[in-house]
Amino acid sequence: MWEKQYEQGRWNGLALNILSTSLDGGKRLQVSDIPYADLPDIKVMGSKANNVEIDVVLVGSASLVEANALLDNLNTFPRGELEHPWLGELSLAFDAYSQKISTKRGLVTLSLKFVRDAKKPTLSITDNASTSSLEQADVVEAVSSVEFASDVENMSIAETNTLQSDFTHLIGELTGIASRLSIPSQMLTAINQEINRALMAISSIANAPSQFAEQLSITVDSVASAVRSESDSVNPAVDNSRAAQSSMLALIDVNSPSAHYNIQLVTAALKMNKDMDRLEQTSSFDVLTWSKPSSVTLHDLESLTTEIDARTNEVTSISTLESVALFDVLIELRKSVGTQYSKVKKGAKPQRYIERPRSIPVLTLAQQEGNSAALIEALNPLQHPLFLSGTIAMREIR
Structure with missing residues:
Protein backbone atom coordinates (compact mmCIF):
# COMPACT_ATOMS: atom_id res chain seq x y z
CA MET A 1 0.00 0.00 0.00
CA TRP A 2 1.36 3.39 -0.99
CA GLU A 3 0.13 4.93 2.27
CA LYS A 4 2.83 2.98 4.17
CA GLN A 5 5.64 3.92 1.77
CA TYR A 6 5.96 7.64 2.42
CA GLU A 7 7.79 9.39 5.26
CA GLN A 8 7.25 12.80 6.78
CA GLY A 9 9.44 15.75 5.87
CA ARG A 10 9.16 19.53 5.98
CA TRP A 11 9.87 22.41 3.64
CA ASN A 12 10.23 25.72 5.49
CA GLY A 13 7.93 24.29 8.17
CA LEU A 14 5.31 22.87 5.77
CA ALA A 15 4.67 19.14 6.18
CA LEU A 16 5.49 16.92 3.17
CA ASN A 17 4.61 13.28 2.55
CA ILE A 18 7.79 12.14 0.75
CA LEU A 19 7.29 9.03 -1.34
CA SER A 20 10.75 8.81 -2.93
CA THR A 21 13.97 10.81 -3.29
CA SER A 22 16.63 10.87 -6.01
CA LEU A 23 19.98 12.64 -5.96
CA ASP A 24 21.94 13.87 -8.96
CA GLY A 25 25.51 15.22 -9.01
CA GLY A 26 28.92 14.84 -10.59
CA LYS A 27 31.69 16.94 -12.12
CA ARG A 28 31.74 19.52 -14.88
CA LEU A 29 34.19 18.40 -17.55
CA GLN A 30 35.68 20.26 -20.50
CA VAL A 31 36.57 17.63 -23.07
CA SER A 32 38.76 18.80 -25.96
CA ASP A 33 39.38 16.44 -28.86
CA ILE A 34 42.94 17.17 -29.99
CA PRO A 35 43.69 16.47 -33.67
CA TYR A 36 45.87 13.40 -34.29
CA ALA A 37 45.76 12.45 -30.61
CA ASP A 38 44.30 9.18 -29.41
CA LEU A 39 43.08 10.56 -26.10
CA PRO A 40 41.16 13.79 -25.49
CA ASP A 41 42.28 16.55 -23.15
CA ILE A 42 39.95 16.55 -20.15
CA LYS A 43 39.85 19.35 -17.59
CA VAL A 44 37.80 19.16 -14.42
CA MET A 45 35.98 22.49 -14.08
CA GLY A 46 34.55 21.86 -10.63
CA SER A 47 31.50 20.12 -9.26
CA LYS A 48 28.13 20.10 -10.93
CA ALA A 49 25.16 21.53 -9.14
CA ASN A 50 23.78 18.75 -6.95
CA ASN A 51 20.12 18.17 -7.77
CA VAL A 52 17.55 16.70 -5.41
CA GLU A 53 14.24 15.40 -6.72
CA ILE A 54 11.49 14.26 -4.37
CA ASP A 55 8.06 12.78 -5.05
CA VAL A 56 5.44 14.20 -2.68
CA VAL A 57 1.92 12.78 -2.32
CA LEU A 58 -1.21 14.57 -1.15
CA VAL A 59 -4.50 12.76 -0.66
CA GLY A 60 -8.03 13.70 0.29
CA SER A 61 -10.74 16.01 -0.91
CA ALA A 62 -8.51 19.06 -0.49
CA SER A 63 -5.39 17.50 -2.00
CA LEU A 64 -5.40 19.65 -5.15
CA VAL A 65 -5.86 22.84 -3.13
CA GLU A 66 -2.99 21.82 -0.84
CA ALA A 67 -0.79 20.96 -3.81
CA ASN A 68 -1.40 24.34 -5.44
CA ALA A 69 -0.76 26.11 -2.14
CA LEU A 70 2.55 24.24 -1.80
CA LEU A 71 3.59 25.20 -5.35
CA ASP A 72 2.64 28.80 -4.67
CA ASN A 73 4.81 28.79 -1.56
CA LEU A 74 7.73 27.30 -3.50
CA ASN A 75 7.45 29.94 -6.23
CA THR A 76 7.20 32.75 -3.67
CA PHE A 77 10.05 31.51 -1.48
CA PRO A 78 12.29 29.37 -3.75
CA ARG A 79 15.13 29.18 -1.23
CA GLY A 80 14.70 27.31 2.01
CA GLU A 81 15.44 24.36 4.24
CA LEU A 82 14.22 20.84 3.54
CA GLU A 83 13.98 18.63 6.64
CA HIS A 84 14.40 15.21 5.06
CA PRO A 85 13.62 12.05 7.06
CA TRP A 86 16.99 10.43 6.34
CA LEU A 87 19.12 13.08 4.59
CA GLY A 88 18.78 15.60 7.40
CA GLU A 89 18.52 19.35 6.82
CA LEU A 90 19.33 20.51 3.27
CA SER A 91 19.65 24.06 1.99
CA LEU A 92 17.89 23.98 -1.40
CA ALA A 93 16.61 26.24 -4.14
CA PHE A 94 13.38 25.25 -5.93
CA ASP A 95 13.91 24.58 -9.65
CA ALA A 96 10.91 22.89 -11.33
CA TYR A 97 7.96 20.60 -10.74
CA SER A 98 5.62 18.18 -12.47
CA GLN A 99 2.12 17.44 -11.19
CA LYS A 100 0.07 14.27 -11.56
CA ILE A 101 -3.59 14.16 -10.51
CA SER A 102 -5.48 10.87 -9.94
CA THR A 103 -9.20 10.51 -9.27
CA LYS A 104 -8.46 7.53 -7.01
CA ARG A 105 -8.82 8.80 -3.45
CA GLY A 106 -8.10 12.31 -4.68
CA LEU A 107 -4.41 11.51 -5.03
CA VAL A 108 -2.07 14.27 -6.23
CA THR A 109 1.60 13.49 -6.86
CA LEU A 110 4.18 16.28 -7.16
CA SER A 111 7.67 15.69 -8.50
CA LEU A 112 9.70 18.58 -7.09
CA LYS A 113 13.19 19.39 -8.36
CA PHE A 114 15.64 21.31 -6.17
CA VAL A 115 19.26 22.41 -6.49
CA ARG A 116 21.61 22.23 -3.52
CA ASP A 117 22.23 25.78 -2.33
CA ALA A 118 25.93 26.39 -1.71
CA LYS A 119 26.86 28.21 1.46
CA LYS A 120 28.95 31.14 0.22
CA PRO A 121 31.75 32.36 2.53
CA THR A 122 31.27 35.87 3.87
CA LEU A 123 33.95 38.21 5.13
CA SER A 124 33.31 39.79 8.49
CA ILE A 125 33.49 43.59 8.52
CA THR A 126 33.49 43.97 12.27
CA ASP A 127 36.50 44.27 14.51
CA ASN A 128 35.24 41.48 16.76
CA ALA A 129 35.57 38.73 14.17
CA SER A 130 34.53 35.30 15.38
CA THR A 131 37.22 33.56 13.30
CA SER A 132 40.64 33.56 14.96
CA LYS A 349 52.01 54.83 21.43
CA PRO A 350 53.44 57.60 23.67
CA GLN A 351 51.26 60.64 24.32
CA ARG A 352 54.16 63.06 24.52
CA TYR A 353 57.95 63.32 24.55
CA ILE A 354 60.30 65.19 26.83
CA GLU A 355 63.97 66.11 26.38
CA ARG A 356 66.56 65.43 29.06
CA PRO A 357 70.14 66.33 28.03
CA ARG A 358 71.56 64.73 31.17
CA SER A 359 70.97 61.24 32.48
CA ILE A 360 68.20 60.86 35.02
CA PRO A 361 66.92 57.75 36.86
CA VAL A 362 63.44 56.60 35.93
CA LEU A 363 62.21 56.91 39.54
CA THR A 364 63.34 60.54 39.73
CA LEU A 365 61.73 61.34 36.40
CA ALA A 366 58.49 59.63 37.43
CA GLN A 367 58.35 61.73 40.62
CA GLN A 368 59.03 64.95 38.73
CA GLU A 369 56.42 64.25 36.04
CA GLY A 370 53.84 62.62 38.32
CA ASN A 371 53.87 59.50 36.18
CA SER A 372 54.38 55.77 36.63
CA ALA A 373 57.97 54.57 36.71
CA ALA A 374 56.95 51.18 35.29
CA LEU A 375 55.12 52.86 32.40
CA ILE A 376 58.08 55.11 31.57
CA GLU A 377 60.39 52.10 31.60
CA ALA A 378 58.02 50.11 29.37
CA LEU A 379 57.78 52.96 26.84
CA ASN A 380 61.58 53.31 26.69
CA PRO A 381 62.78 49.67 26.63
CA LEU A 382 66.09 50.49 24.91
CA GLN A 383 67.25 52.85 27.68
CA HIS A 384 68.72 51.84 31.02
CA PRO A 385 66.33 52.78 33.86
CA LEU A 386 69.13 54.56 35.76
CA PHE A 387 70.44 56.56 32.79
CA LEU A 388 67.50 57.94 30.85
CA SER A 389 68.51 60.81 28.58
CA GLY A 390 67.69 62.45 25.28
CA THR A 391 64.15 62.03 23.91
CA ILE A 392 62.03 60.14 26.45
CA ALA A 393 58.56 58.79 25.65
CA MET A 394 55.84 59.58 28.19
CA ARG A 395 52.24 58.58 28.70
CA GLU A 396 49.70 59.40 31.34
CA ILE A 397 48.13 56.70 33.49
CA ARG A 398 44.50 56.19 32.55
Whole structure:
Protein backbone atom coordinates (compact mmCIF):
# COMPACT_ATOMS: atom_id res chain seq x y z
CA MET A 1 0.00 0.00 0.00
CA TRP A 2 1.36 3.39 -0.99
CA GLU A 3 0.13 4.93 2.27
CA LYS A 4 2.83 2.98 4.17
CA GLN A 5 5.64 3.92 1.77
CA TYR A 6 5.96 7.64 2.42
CA GLU A 7 7.79 9.39 5.26
CA GLN A 8 7.25 12.80 6.78
CA GLY A 9 9.44 15.75 5.87
CA ARG A 10 9.16 19.53 5.98
CA TRP A 11 9.87 22.41 3.64
CA ASN A 12 10.23 25.72 5.49
CA GLY A 13 7.93 24.29 8.17
CA LEU A 14 5.31 22.87 5.77
CA ALA A 15 4.67 19.14 6.18
CA LEU A 16 5.49 16.92 3.17
CA ASN A 17 4.61 13.28 2.55
CA ILE A 18 7.79 12.14 0.75
CA LEU A 19 7.29 9.03 -1.34
CA SER A 20 10.75 8.81 -2.93
CA THR A 21 13.97 10.81 -3.29
CA SER A 22 16.63 10.87 -6.01
CA LEU A 23 19.98 12.64 -5.96
CA ASP A 24 21.94 13.87 -8.96
CA GLY A 25 25.51 15.22 -9.01
CA GLY A 26 28.92 14.84 -10.59
CA LYS A 27 31.69 16.94 -12.12
CA ARG A 28 31.74 19.52 -14.88
CA LEU A 29 34.19 18.40 -17.55
CA GLN A 30 35.68 20.26 -20.50
CA VAL A 31 36.57 17.63 -23.07
CA SER A 32 38.76 18.80 -25.96
CA ASP A 33 39.38 16.44 -28.86
CA ILE A 34 42.94 17.17 -29.99
CA PRO A 35 43.69 16.47 -33.67
CA TYR A 36 45.87 13.40 -34.29
CA ALA A 37 45.76 12.45 -30.61
CA ASP A 38 44.30 9.18 -29.41
CA LEU A 39 43.08 10.56 -26.10
CA PRO A 40 41.16 13.79 -25.49
CA ASP A 41 42.28 16.55 -23.15
CA ILE A 42 39.95 16.55 -20.15
CA LYS A 43 39.85 19.35 -17.59
CA VAL A 44 37.80 19.16 -14.42
CA MET A 45 35.98 22.49 -14.08
CA GLY A 46 34.55 21.86 -10.63
CA SER A 47 31.50 20.12 -9.26
CA LYS A 48 28.13 20.10 -10.93
CA ALA A 49 25.16 21.53 -9.14
CA ASN A 50 23.78 18.75 -6.95
CA ASN A 51 20.12 18.17 -7.77
CA VAL A 52 17.55 16.70 -5.41
CA GLU A 53 14.24 15.40 -6.72
CA ILE A 54 11.49 14.26 -4.37
CA ASP A 55 8.06 12.78 -5.05
CA VAL A 56 5.44 14.20 -2.68
CA VAL A 57 1.92 12.78 -2.32
CA LEU A 58 -1.21 14.57 -1.15
CA VAL A 59 -4.50 12.76 -0.66
CA GLY A 60 -8.03 13.70 0.29
CA SER A 61 -10.74 16.01 -0.91
CA ALA A 62 -8.51 19.06 -0.49
CA SER A 63 -5.39 17.50 -2.00
CA LEU A 64 -5.40 19.65 -5.15
CA VAL A 65 -5.86 22.84 -3.13
CA GLU A 66 -2.99 21.82 -0.84
CA ALA A 67 -0.79 20.96 -3.81
CA ASN A 68 -1.40 24.34 -5.44
CA ALA A 69 -0.76 26.11 -2.14
CA LEU A 70 2.55 24.24 -1.80
CA LEU A 71 3.59 25.20 -5.35
CA ASP A 72 2.64 28.80 -4.67
CA ASN A 73 4.81 28.79 -1.56
CA LEU A 74 7.73 27.30 -3.50
CA ASN A 75 7.45 29.94 -6.23
CA THR A 76 7.20 32.75 -3.67
CA PHE A 77 10.05 31.51 -1.48
CA PRO A 78 12.29 29.37 -3.75
CA ARG A 79 15.13 29.18 -1.23
CA GLY A 80 14.70 27.31 2.01
CA GLU A 81 15.44 24.36 4.24
CA LEU A 82 14.22 20.84 3.54
CA GLU A 83 13.98 18.63 6.64
CA HIS A 84 14.40 15.21 5.06
CA PRO A 85 13.62 12.05 7.06
CA TRP A 86 16.99 10.43 6.34
CA LEU A 87 19.12 13.08 4.59
CA GLY A 88 18.78 15.60 7.40
CA GLU A 89 18.52 19.35 6.82
CA LEU A 90 19.33 20.51 3.27
CA SER A 91 19.65 24.06 1.99
CA LEU A 92 17.89 23.98 -1.40
CA ALA A 93 16.61 26.24 -4.14
CA PHE A 94 13.38 25.25 -5.93
CA ASP A 95 13.91 24.58 -9.65
CA ALA A 96 10.91 22.89 -11.33
CA TYR A 97 7.96 20.60 -10.74
CA SER A 98 5.62 18.18 -12.47
CA GLN A 99 2.12 17.44 -11.19
CA LYS A 100 0.07 14.27 -11.56
CA ILE A 101 -3.59 14.16 -10.51
CA SER A 102 -5.48 10.87 -9.94
CA THR A 103 -9.20 10.51 -9.27
CA LYS A 104 -8.46 7.53 -7.01
CA ARG A 105 -8.82 8.80 -3.45
CA GLY A 106 -8.10 12.31 -4.68
CA LEU A 107 -4.41 11.51 -5.03
CA VAL A 108 -2.07 14.27 -6.23
CA THR A 109 1.60 13.49 -6.86
CA LEU A 110 4.18 16.28 -7.16
CA SER A 111 7.67 15.69 -8.50
CA LEU A 112 9.70 18.58 -7.09
CA LYS A 113 13.19 19.39 -8.36
CA PHE A 114 15.64 21.31 -6.17
CA VAL A 115 19.26 22.41 -6.49
CA ARG A 116 21.61 22.23 -3.52
CA ASP A 117 22.23 25.78 -2.33
CA ALA A 118 25.93 26.39 -1.71
CA LYS A 119 26.86 28.21 1.46
CA LYS A 120 28.95 31.14 0.22
CA PRO A 121 31.75 32.36 2.53
CA THR A 122 31.27 35.87 3.87
CA LEU A 123 33.95 38.21 5.13
CA SER A 124 33.31 39.79 8.49
CA ILE A 125 33.49 43.59 8.52
CA THR A 126 33.49 43.97 12.27
CA ASP A 127 36.50 44.27 14.51
CA ASN A 128 35.24 41.48 16.76
CA ALA A 129 35.57 38.73 14.17
CA SER A 130 34.53 35.30 15.38
CA THR A 131 37.22 33.56 13.30
CA SER A 132 40.64 33.56 14.96
CA SER A 133 43.85 34.00 13.02
CA LEU A 134 44.73 30.31 13.54
CA GLU A 135 41.38 29.21 12.12
CA GLN A 136 41.77 31.61 9.20
CA ALA A 137 45.26 30.25 8.54
CA ASP A 138 43.72 26.76 8.25
CA VAL A 139 41.23 28.14 5.72
CA VAL A 140 44.06 29.69 3.69
CA GLU A 141 45.94 26.37 3.65
CA ALA A 142 42.83 24.46 2.55
CA VAL A 143 42.07 26.86 -0.31
CA SER A 144 45.73 27.03 -1.36
CA SER A 145 46.05 23.23 -1.44
CA VAL A 146 43.35 23.08 -4.14
CA GLU A 147 45.42 25.31 -6.42
CA PHE A 148 48.54 23.41 -5.37
CA ALA A 149 47.08 20.17 -6.73
CA SER A 150 46.30 21.93 -10.01
CA ASP A 151 49.84 23.35 -10.21
CA VAL A 152 51.45 19.95 -9.68
CA GLU A 153 49.43 18.41 -12.51
CA ASN A 154 50.96 20.90 -14.97
CA MET A 155 54.56 20.75 -13.66
CA SER A 156 57.50 19.31 -15.50
CA ILE A 157 59.73 16.68 -13.91
CA ALA A 158 62.36 19.32 -13.12
CA GLU A 159 59.84 21.57 -11.42
CA THR A 160 58.50 18.66 -9.39
CA ASN A 161 62.02 17.80 -8.23
CA THR A 162 62.60 21.43 -7.24
CA LEU A 163 59.36 21.45 -5.29
CA GLN A 164 60.29 18.24 -3.50
CA SER A 165 63.63 19.79 -2.55
CA ASP A 166 61.89 22.92 -1.22
CA PHE A 167 59.54 20.95 0.98
CA THR A 168 62.41 18.75 2.19
CA HIS A 169 64.17 21.90 3.45
CA LEU A 170 60.93 23.04 5.10
CA ILE A 171 60.47 19.75 6.95
CA GLY A 172 64.14 19.81 7.94
CA GLU A 173 63.61 23.25 9.47
CA LEU A 174 60.57 21.94 11.36
CA THR A 175 62.77 19.17 12.73
CA GLY A 176 65.29 21.74 13.96
CA ILE A 177 62.58 23.82 15.62
CA ALA A 178 61.19 20.79 17.44
CA SER A 179 64.64 19.74 18.66
CA ARG A 180 65.18 23.11 20.36
CA LEU A 181 61.94 23.00 22.36
CA SER A 182 61.73 22.13 26.03
CA ILE A 183 58.66 19.91 25.86
CA PRO A 184 57.64 16.52 27.30
CA SER A 185 59.13 13.48 25.59
CA GLN A 186 55.70 12.14 24.62
CA MET A 187 54.89 15.34 22.74
CA LEU A 188 58.29 15.29 21.03
CA THR A 189 57.74 11.66 19.98
CA ALA A 190 54.36 12.54 18.45
CA ILE A 191 55.93 15.44 16.55
CA ASN A 192 58.71 13.23 15.18
CA GLN A 193 56.12 10.74 13.95
CA GLU A 194 54.28 13.48 12.05
CA ILE A 195 57.59 14.75 10.61
CA ASN A 196 58.43 11.26 9.39
CA ARG A 197 55.01 10.94 7.76
CA ALA A 198 55.56 14.26 5.97
CA LEU A 199 59.00 13.15 4.77
CA MET A 200 57.58 9.91 3.37
CA ALA A 201 54.76 11.83 1.67
CA ILE A 202 57.21 14.04 -0.25
CA SER A 203 57.83 11.29 -2.79
CA SER A 204 54.10 11.20 -3.58
CA ILE A 205 53.76 14.90 -4.42
CA ALA A 206 53.44 14.19 -8.14
CA ASN A 207 50.77 11.51 -7.70
CA ALA A 208 48.91 12.70 -4.61
CA PRO A 209 49.54 16.43 -4.04
CA SER A 210 46.37 16.98 -2.01
CA GLN A 211 47.25 14.20 0.44
CA PHE A 212 50.77 15.60 0.82
CA ALA A 213 49.44 19.12 1.47
CA GLU A 214 47.08 17.75 4.12
CA GLN A 215 49.85 15.82 5.87
CA LEU A 216 52.17 18.82 5.78
CA SER A 217 49.50 21.01 7.40
CA ILE A 218 49.08 18.42 10.16
CA THR A 219 52.84 18.35 10.73
CA VAL A 220 53.08 22.14 10.86
CA ASP A 221 50.16 22.26 13.31
CA SER A 222 51.82 19.76 15.64
CA VAL A 223 55.11 21.70 15.71
CA ALA A 224 53.36 25.07 16.06
CA SER A 225 51.20 23.79 18.92
CA ALA A 226 54.33 22.66 20.77
CA VAL A 227 56.00 26.04 20.16
CA ARG A 228 53.04 27.91 21.61
CA SER A 229 52.84 25.56 24.60
CA GLU A 230 56.42 26.26 25.66
CA SER A 231 56.94 28.71 28.52
CA ASP A 232 58.03 32.26 27.66
CA SER A 233 61.69 33.10 27.48
CA VAL A 234 63.06 35.85 29.71
CA ASN A 235 65.05 37.30 26.82
CA PRO A 236 63.12 37.90 23.53
CA ALA A 237 66.38 37.44 21.62
CA VAL A 238 66.42 33.72 22.47
CA ASP A 239 62.67 33.16 22.30
CA ASN A 240 61.96 29.91 20.41
CA SER A 241 58.64 31.27 19.14
CA ARG A 242 60.27 34.29 17.51
CA ALA A 243 63.10 32.14 16.16
CA ALA A 244 60.61 29.67 14.67
CA GLN A 245 58.65 32.44 12.95
CA SER A 246 61.83 33.97 11.58
CA SER A 247 63.12 30.63 10.27
CA MET A 248 59.86 29.94 8.45
CA LEU A 249 59.84 33.33 6.74
CA ALA A 250 63.53 32.99 5.85
CA LEU A 251 62.73 29.94 3.69
CA ILE A 252 60.38 31.88 1.37
CA ASP A 253 61.46 31.54 -2.25
CA VAL A 254 59.70 33.68 -4.86
CA ASN A 255 61.00 31.31 -7.57
CA SER A 256 59.28 28.24 -6.11
CA PRO A 257 57.28 26.29 -8.73
CA SER A 258 54.11 26.54 -6.62
CA ALA A 259 52.75 29.47 -4.61
CA HIS A 260 51.50 26.99 -2.00
CA TYR A 261 55.06 26.52 -0.73
CA ASN A 262 55.38 30.17 0.30
CA ILE A 263 51.80 30.34 1.57
CA GLN A 264 52.44 27.32 3.79
CA LEU A 265 55.53 29.04 5.18
CA VAL A 266 53.58 32.21 6.01
CA THR A 267 50.76 30.35 7.75
CA ALA A 268 53.33 28.24 9.63
CA ALA A 269 55.09 31.41 10.83
CA LEU A 270 51.75 32.83 11.97
CA LYS A 271 50.85 29.67 13.87
CA MET A 272 54.17 29.77 15.71
CA ASN A 273 53.63 33.34 16.87
CA LYS A 274 52.47 33.28 20.51
CA ASP A 275 51.49 36.94 20.52
CA MET A 276 48.61 36.61 18.04
CA ASP A 277 46.64 34.20 20.21
CA ARG A 278 47.16 36.33 23.33
CA LEU A 279 46.27 39.59 21.60
CA GLU A 280 43.05 38.17 20.20
CA GLN A 281 41.88 37.30 23.69
CA THR A 282 42.04 40.93 24.85
CA SER A 283 40.16 44.00 23.65
CA SER A 284 43.16 46.32 24.09
CA PHE A 285 46.93 46.21 24.49
CA ASP A 286 48.43 47.07 27.87
CA VAL A 287 52.12 47.85 27.62
CA LEU A 288 52.55 47.42 31.39
CA THR A 289 51.35 43.81 31.51
CA TRP A 290 53.02 42.71 28.27
CA SER A 291 55.92 40.33 28.82
CA LYS A 292 58.19 41.74 26.11
CA PRO A 293 58.95 45.15 24.59
CA SER A 294 56.13 46.33 22.35
CA SER A 295 58.66 47.14 19.62
CA VAL A 296 59.54 43.43 19.39
CA THR A 297 55.89 42.43 19.04
CA LEU A 298 55.31 45.12 16.41
CA HIS A 299 58.33 43.94 14.43
CA ASP A 300 57.10 40.34 14.37
CA LEU A 301 53.57 41.31 13.34
CA GLU A 302 54.90 43.66 10.69
CA SER A 303 56.99 40.84 9.22
CA LEU A 304 53.85 38.70 8.96
CA THR A 305 51.80 41.43 7.31
CA THR A 306 54.57 42.12 4.79
CA GLU A 307 54.76 38.48 3.72
CA ILE A 308 50.97 38.09 3.57
CA ASP A 309 50.84 41.15 1.32
CA ALA A 310 53.52 39.62 -0.90
CA ARG A 311 51.55 36.38 -1.21
CA THR A 312 48.41 38.35 -2.02
CA ASN A 313 50.24 40.18 -4.81
CA GLU A 314 51.43 36.86 -6.23
CA VAL A 315 47.87 35.52 -6.28
CA THR A 316 46.59 38.52 -8.23
CA SER A 317 49.03 37.84 -11.07
CA ILE A 318 46.46 35.42 -12.53
CA SER A 319 42.68 35.41 -12.57
CA THR A 320 40.98 32.07 -11.96
CA LEU A 321 38.23 30.91 -9.66
CA GLU A 322 40.84 29.33 -7.39
CA SER A 323 43.02 32.46 -7.28
CA VAL A 324 40.03 34.66 -6.48
CA ALA A 325 39.05 32.37 -3.60
CA LEU A 326 42.65 32.38 -2.34
CA PHE A 327 42.77 36.17 -2.61
CA ASP A 328 39.65 36.48 -0.44
CA VAL A 329 40.97 34.29 2.37
CA LEU A 330 44.41 35.95 2.29
CA ILE A 331 42.78 39.36 2.63
CA GLU A 332 40.85 38.11 5.65
CA LEU A 333 44.06 36.71 7.18
CA ARG A 334 45.80 40.03 6.54
CA LYS A 335 42.96 41.78 8.30
CA SER A 336 43.31 39.53 11.38
CA VAL A 337 47.02 40.28 11.69
CA GLY A 338 46.54 43.97 10.90
CA THR A 339 43.92 44.32 13.62
CA GLN A 340 46.32 43.04 16.26
CA TYR A 341 49.16 45.17 14.89
CA SER A 342 47.00 48.29 15.17
CA LYS A 343 45.98 47.25 18.70
CA VAL A 344 49.61 47.00 19.84
CA LYS A 345 50.62 50.21 18.09
CA LYS A 346 47.76 52.12 19.69
CA GLY A 347 48.41 50.71 23.15
CA ALA A 348 52.16 51.39 23.03
CA LYS A 349 52.01 54.83 21.43
CA PRO A 350 53.44 57.60 23.67
CA GLN A 351 51.26 60.64 24.32
CA ARG A 352 54.16 63.06 24.52
CA TYR A 353 57.95 63.32 24.55
CA ILE A 354 60.30 65.19 26.83
CA GLU A 355 63.97 66.11 26.38
CA ARG A 356 66.56 65.43 29.06
CA PRO A 357 70.14 66.33 28.03
CA ARG A 358 71.56 64.73 31.17
CA SER A 359 70.97 61.24 32.48
CA ILE A 360 68.20 60.86 35.02
CA PRO A 361 66.92 57.75 36.86
CA VAL A 362 63.44 56.60 35.93
CA LEU A 363 62.21 56.91 39.54
CA THR A 364 63.34 60.54 39.73
CA LEU A 365 61.73 61.34 36.40
CA ALA A 366 58.49 59.63 37.43
CA GLN A 367 58.35 61.73 40.62
CA GLN A 368 59.03 64.95 38.73
CA GLU A 369 56.42 64.25 36.04
CA GLY A 370 53.84 62.62 38.32
CA ASN A 371 53.87 59.50 36.18
CA SER A 372 54.38 55.77 36.63
CA ALA A 373 57.97 54.57 36.71
CA ALA A 374 56.95 51.18 35.29
CA LEU A 375 55.12 52.86 32.40
CA ILE A 376 58.08 55.11 31.57
CA GLU A 377 60.39 52.10 31.60
CA ALA A 378 58.02 50.11 29.37
CA LEU A 379 57.78 52.96 26.84
CA ASN A 380 61.58 53.31 26.69
CA PRO A 381 62.78 49.67 26.63
CA LEU A 382 66.09 50.49 24.91
CA GLN A 383 67.25 52.85 27.68
CA HIS A 384 68.72 51.84 31.02
CA PRO A 385 66.33 52.78 33.86
CA LEU A 386 69.13 54.56 35.76
CA PHE A 387 70.44 56.56 32.79
CA LEU A 388 67.50 57.94 30.85
CA SER A 389 68.51 60.81 28.58
CA GLY A 390 67.69 62.45 25.28
CA THR A 391 64.15 62.03 23.91
CA ILE A 392 62.03 60.14 26.45
CA ALA A 393 58.56 58.79 25.65
CA MET A 394 55.84 59.58 28.19
CA ARG A 395 52.24 58.58 28.70
CA GLU A 396 49.70 59.40 31.34
CA ILE A 397 48.13 56.70 33.49
CA ARG A 398 44.50 56.19 32.55
